[in-house]
């Protein structure tokens with residue numbers, strides 16, 4: 001595998017290319033002290049950001065992951081992840097990026113691992129449809145919850161344990177692997193009681209920063225992905241991200257540009273990859289960016305209500321759906337295009353209707369040329385319309401470049417958090433909804449919250465028609 005570096009092209013953010021909405025070199029220069037301060041804070045806080053060490057300190061963990069993965073690969077037809085948020089989006093994104101695009105439909109001999117299902121919802125129809133199609137005796141479930149207490153994941157575990165007891169009987173616990181915190185939470189207790197194979201999410205690695213921990217690595221290894229190369233790519237990016245000069249650090253520069261754009265009213269961040277393999281990177285990034293930066297108060301307790309709403313788009317598909325808005329709509333967004341130099345395959349467009357010039361011009365080209373031309377054309381149209389954009393290019397989608405991309409976006413998010421002076425690593429806004437769910441389901445200690453909810457429901461009935 002060629003160890004090529006991913007690139008950031010931010011011409012589309014700069015005023016000389018997009019006009020008055022753009023950022024000027026002088027603005028970047030004027031903010032230099034702020035960037036230097038944030039870079040210094042990143043250095044100081046590095047030891048607290050445990051996710052930054054994942055590419056460096058998992059030698060034994062990787063061996064253990066490979067051992068468990070080999071066992072699963074040789075014994076099962078289906079591998080099911082039970083998890084949500086940061087415990088699901090990374091595995092989905094990396095699998096989509098690095099496995100065959102129609103992986104589950106391939107016959108086993110052509111597939112690099114067992115079928116993969118990531119169950120990140122508690123829609124009853126979805127769970128029951130999964131149980132309709134898998135053979136429990138040939139399935140391993142990886143229950144992933146860092147906190148060990150997430151209601152969605154724990155209810156899935158209860159359902160699956162019950163089903164395995166009934167269908168597989170003796171030895172059913174061999175069909176579950178737990179990935180959780182080493183000490184905290186309920187899952188580690190259950191795993192101990194049942195003697196489950198267990199992998200630990202290191203202390204200080206939050207859900208949305210955990211893809212390069214066992215959360216993502218077991219799934220990747222089970223599906224035949226080269227996890228050493230993934231970590232190698234992240235390590236390579238870490239070296240680039242150690243540079244405190246934003247002009248030489250793609251993650252810092254990308255964060256600095258987004259934050260400047262936010263100050264100009266760009267409260268929406270669109271990510272638009274031109275590769276189906278990167279389709280679910282947008283979901284992973286959406287969580288990372290939204291949950292990390294969407295904050296009420298800053299580190300000094302001031303109400304800031306900050307954040308940028310992530311929007312997922314797909315090139316070329318959404319050229320026929322969203323790009324109209326991105327060119328003629330309000331100047332409230334930035335677009336991050338994600339492109340690929342070399343696709344893993346080439347498809348020729350054959351000659352057929354050469355007598356119809358409006359069709360014939362396509363013949364002789366490849367889909368590779370077409371998708372790249374459409375990406376370049378859309379980038380041009382967005383720039384010409386005065387909207388802000390940048391492009392991240394992967395020389396090729398492989399484990400090394402995907403490792404770089406994941407790590408770069410994580411560092412970008414942390415650096416943006418520093419620039420905004422907020423805590424990018426907590427999610428207090430998620431708690432209210434979690435507590436309300438506990439109350440509605442009758443969890444002990446949430447009686448008051450339940451009364452509050454019931455009173456609200458009664459009061460609001462007049463607005464239901």
Ligand code: PA5
Nearest residue numbers: 085086087145146147150207208
């Ligand atoms: O980023 C986060 O911390 C969250 O999105 C969590 O990943 C999500 O809530 C699931 O949490 P857990 O892994 O504890 O079940």
